[in-house]
Amino acid sequence: MLVVVLVAFTAIGARLVQLQGFDAARYRALARAQRTTGVTVPAERGALFDRSGASLALSVPVASVYADPRRIDDPAGVAARLAPMVGVDPDRLRGELARRDRAFVWVARKVDAATRRRVAAAGLPGVGFVEERKRHYPAGALAAPVLGFVGTDDQGLAGLEAAYDEVLSGRPGRRVDEVDPRGRVIPDGSRVVEQARRGTDLVLTLDRALQYEVERILAEQVAAAGALSGMAVVRDVRTGDVLAMATVTGTRPPVQGSRDPGALPNAPLVTVFEPGSTAKVIPIAAAMEQGLVGPEDTFVVPDAIRVADGVYRDHEPHPTEVLSVRQILGRSSNVGTILVARRLGADGLDAALRRFGLGRPTGLAFPGEAAGIVPARRDYTGTSMGSLPVGYGIAVTAMQMVDVYATIANGGRFVPPRLVEAEIGPDGRRRSRPRAPARRVLSERTAATLTEMLTTVVEEGTGRLAAVPGYRIAGKTGTARKVPYATSQRYMASFAGFAPASRPRYAAIVVLEVPEDRRYYGGEAAAPAFARILAAVLAAGRVAPDLPPGSGVAPVP
């Protein structure tokens, strides 16, 4: 008898040790799960502001509707009442509500306040709300390709929303409450709250009003030129701040961006094109920098030249002429530029293209940003020294091309572009983002000479329509055929430049894809939009005109 008692007590003791000792944690967790309920507290996604603090993207609280099918006795009846309120298919909802094996099904995500009120007023059993946040873009589709968009769960999927997703997201929190057997929170029960950490806001370099104006002008020009699409960039030459970056399609009416998942790409950064004549400034700048040519040095320029097995022509036939380097640039002579590039040599040309930043991303770390294409020196063919100097055989982004002109405008110093000016942390403190280091590409003297030469393009050359009353504009037209050259009569028309030439502040580029046949030259299709954009930018920047008295008047928008 004693043995039986001892064995029984030993067994009970052993079980006790197992329950209270070895399995204690598991049972504690089970007990806690039974009497507590946990809710994830979503972190508010950081906002996107323009440079003056105007909101471009905000997250606001909204409710999502859920149901607990176990507590719904009449799925068909509840579905019939609920579906029209939230705008979902009644049959699908009835099927979801009939799944008694589940405790949670979404009914509708992120509904508006009125819908929430209607659902709450209906008082349907087993139907509740979850607090969530929804991304809003108060300015609509403004700068949509730049800002990008987020998914249903607020994760960045494109544009800056994706590039800075980690910074913007913050850290979700959690609240655990003690509940009674019916799931109601006990007022003085235990409560553990882990605070969510609000996301960091980003202050962009974009100027909302300017962005709107640039998009509007570009859309009008795309429509007027009958182009497939257009892109434009405006940046501050001293700081590298990108003030506006626009992408427009040529539908009727033109679309100024969209926030659909299949939305427009941010063309100035992700689309590459052969720049054509806007790139002629590179070999000429490099040759001047090395002292191989001066602005008044002359060349005997026929209207065609053979390079290996290719023949390169000027865009209009002309007798053989003696042209200065200034005239070559002003008239955008292909043959003249090739002759200048010959003095520079293949190695010099390759080095110049790379020194200006072509063939590599700008450093903006924008999702999908293209590096462009610059052939390696070892891959040069016989015709490379005919194609490359006139902007063929390479591919650039609009941002890279405007950087070239901004470098000249900035006295030869390349200041990397930037899109994010500062961050505002969860504590409300603003911290400027560090600037990428600048580097010298050209001497100040060469840059000044080139600036003077580029004003000739607008005042006497191919870029007359880029003129802005009251201001000296420096810039260059570009007209490049799209591949395949043999069969295509389609062109990319562009104009890149800066103003005011006496003390440059802003650089810009306008590129139109396939303007209609009659007016496909950059000087006709792109230059007028460039002029309107620069006029708006100079007025917004309160930059005084730099032309001498009597030379013109400045429009006040």
Place this chain on the structure above:
Amino acid sequence: MNVAVPASLRAPATPGRPGLRLVAGTPVVRRWGARSAALTAALTLLASVALHALIAQDQLRLDRLRATAAREQRSYELLRLQVAEEEAPATIVARAHELGLVPAAPRPVGVPTTGGIEAHPPGAEDPTPATRAGAWQRMKRHLAVAP
């Protein structure tokens, strides 16, 4: 009063030991002690219940205040969105069209003779309108993200 006790029942006589006697009053003290303990226990229990009720009451009040704060914050954020939408360029342009306004024609102004007069000196930061950004920076740290 002396009573005669048989010698067999008499305790052996020990020199110096006092005789046994009854102590009066002990049951009264014990009774009072028990009552005090009961009273103390009752008071403690009552105080505990009262305290518990107060805590529960305050917790409910706190919950209500939190709900109010959350509601007000939600309202603030929705108003902030509304302001941002109202001041968006496209909204202003659309409203201007509704009101019958038309874009002003470019108005010529005299050109300064020296040129180079700029609102922002070279190298100076653009003056940032302090109102919007500053207000948000002040407000942000006070906005709770806890439920």
